[in-house]
Amino acid sequence: MREITIDHLDDIARGAAILGTGGGGDPYIGRLLASSAVRDHGPVALVPLGEVGDDAVVLPVAMMGAPTVMVEKLPSAEQVGLAARTLATYLGKELTHIACAEAGGVNSLIPVVAAAQLGLPLVDADGMGRAFPELQMVLPTLYGIRATPMSIADEKGNRGVLDTVDNHWAERLARSATIDMGCSAMISNYAMSGAQARESLVPGTLSLCAELGSAVRQARAEHGDPVARVVERLGGRKLFTGKVVDVARRTVTGFARGEAKLSGMDGDAGSEMVLKFQNEHLVAERDGVPQASVPDLICCLDRESGEAVTTEGLRYGQRVTVIAAPADPRWHTPEGIDLAGPRYFGYDIDPVGVPA
């Protein structure tokens, strides 16, 4: 895929929801914004990671704030572009490429909006190969690429640049600014050169989202098995098919944490699976034994339609199939595990990987 047109957006959103492993929220507004930006400015050129030149100036863009606010105070395409332009100006560099920080929900589509609005190519890659809940959980962190300077912009035209001593301060100051800006802001951070991007990003993410989305759509149209198509494309495996029998949630410091209990059906009848999540699914246990954990992907899909079920959307009675798929191998290095392994999230287990 070398270009993103309006026709690709539904597939990308559907695929990103799968890679989002339960997080990222409803991409509806992101999809509308992207389709209006592409309608106004034309299709977005998608550049394979390997073709990005050494001296390219690559800026990831994302939304920061409360999804509840974003569905009420709608962001504008200009606001997304402004975040990227502001950071480029601070860096004193001519911006050449837009990038995607995470695959999942609205943030898989915000970069499409920025690229269309600014008339720039989008790098076919992302910073995680999936979604994670915290700002520092990107592979560029493993390569010593700093989150700041980072820019932040609101819909009124206010913008700011934070150049902080560490990522902790970046998160803290950006959070305060976001609240004053009305809790829905666009940010650009992890500015990098083309060489750094080639080294640190996960290649092919947006194409993968589009492929997953179209595989699910087609399998459904052909009355095939959408879940099997996803498993096949991700090189993963089916963990469990069951019915959601209990969901316990609590909000801890702004994150939705919780557990979902599934009672087995079909070949899994008689067994139970517990999914533990913090926005995203973190650990999947079958009858008390972990079957998969972060950093690998644990995706919960509707058993029949193959659509991803978000952790917010989990409800009693849903019939789902849980699948696991391998994360980018760099997440399995000791540094990667420190950053986003089960212990970081408070589960005292070694990571359980999906056998390749």
Add this chain to the structure above:
Amino acid sequence: MRIGIDVGGTNTDAVLLDGRQVLASIKTSTTEDVTSGIVAAINGLQQQRAFDPAAVQAVMIGTTHFINALVEAHRLAPTAAVRLSLPAGASLPPMVDWPQRLVDAVSGRSYLVHGGHEFDGRHIAELDESELRKAAEDMGANGVRSVAITSVFSPVNAEFEARAAEIIAAQLPDVAISLSHEIGRIGLLERENATVINAALRELAAHIVDGLAASVSGAGITAPLYLSQNDGTLMDVDFARRYPVATFASGPTNSMRGAAVLSGLDTCAVVDVGGTTSDVGVLRQGFPREATTDVSVAGIRTNFRMPDVLSIGIGGGSRVRGGAGDVTVGPDSVGYELTSKALVFGGDTLTATDLAVAAGRAEIGDPSLVAHLDRDLVRAALDRVAADVSDVVERMRTSAEPLPVVAVGGGSVLLPDELADAGKVHRPENYAVANAIGAAIAQIGGEVDRVYAIEPGRREAVVEEAKQEAVDRAIAAGASPASVGIVDFDEVPIPYLPGNATRIRVKAVGDLQLGA
């Protein structure tokens, strides 16, 4: 005495009630103009059980007329959407995601104006009154007859919507104005969509409501007329003129409410088996559980309150195909042609109704015409129906708590006396007119749904305030004060927002004050 009437797409059902006792009930055909069908229904009741029209204390009507008008894009008024949001929101103007056919049908025009609030009540921008006046001028010049006003975070603070309405009304005194905070909840596009739909139906609503009132008074009834709403409560005719969208789901809601009264169960799953589909909903404390996700109406995403209903294509008219080993029932149906196509009526099409008759569950038409059916096929097909319905009931449960099942509607003879997971199926008397009974026994409600910034130590006071406001609203809408109680309370902290932002929803409901 009261009369309940449910005007569906095919049938108009009516009941005459004394308290909760059914004195008469009738099914007639819905007519193109709705009103003559109502006249026929009232006459039918009169013939079954003579009554003095002056003794009728209230008439309650549930109608699907407005949602059908939207779906058919029929008789919609030229409408303008005014959004108070700039500098936010310009990338996604009003009606951005609508089917073009419906934008054209409402001659949709959009105006974006400076204004709106932040989540915490600060102004995004001051309301720009001169922009609004200019917009109103343009609306006048373009023949706009109805206006929908939506301001960002108006469910938190509605001051800008109210002020904008004053300004537009001053310039265009004859247009109808609909305000979004009275119609939908947080979620700007969905709330705005619902408001624009409401606005587009205002003229039709005035016309239909006048027609309903005329047909009732034509029958000599002087009692007040009410329409039933999506949530199972009543609205008076003035409210119905202003909020036609509030009737959109009254069909399934009335069936569920009627099922509750007939069965005496106020927390249950209700299966309403019609001619083409089975609708399954859940009652909690006698009221339908609401859908928590956005609801698409005629291809438009909206977020006004609708009951959570799952439908499957199984009904009395469903076509039956295949043999005992591979039988299918529905999803297509012979619909209103059941009485000519079904085998029991001498037709040539095997329908679900034929199965019920063959299995001895119902006496409809001529049972001898289905005596030849293969017993295994009949059993397999009815098992299939039971399994599918049981599956839907199971999906509607939100916990492992057992949930009794009540079956209503003309097609409920298809269901067995026991469902696999759910157990015994309750079949109340008068099940075929549960919808009209649901309309007749509806109560009056008042509601509050708002995001509050709760200061430390103030939670109790804020909750009390919200509850009192809901009660006051119910009384203002016509509930008898002594009967009003809180039936629903929900408090949800909103993540990622500072200041303990909490969305509080309270619903108070009471009996209609009769004959005051």
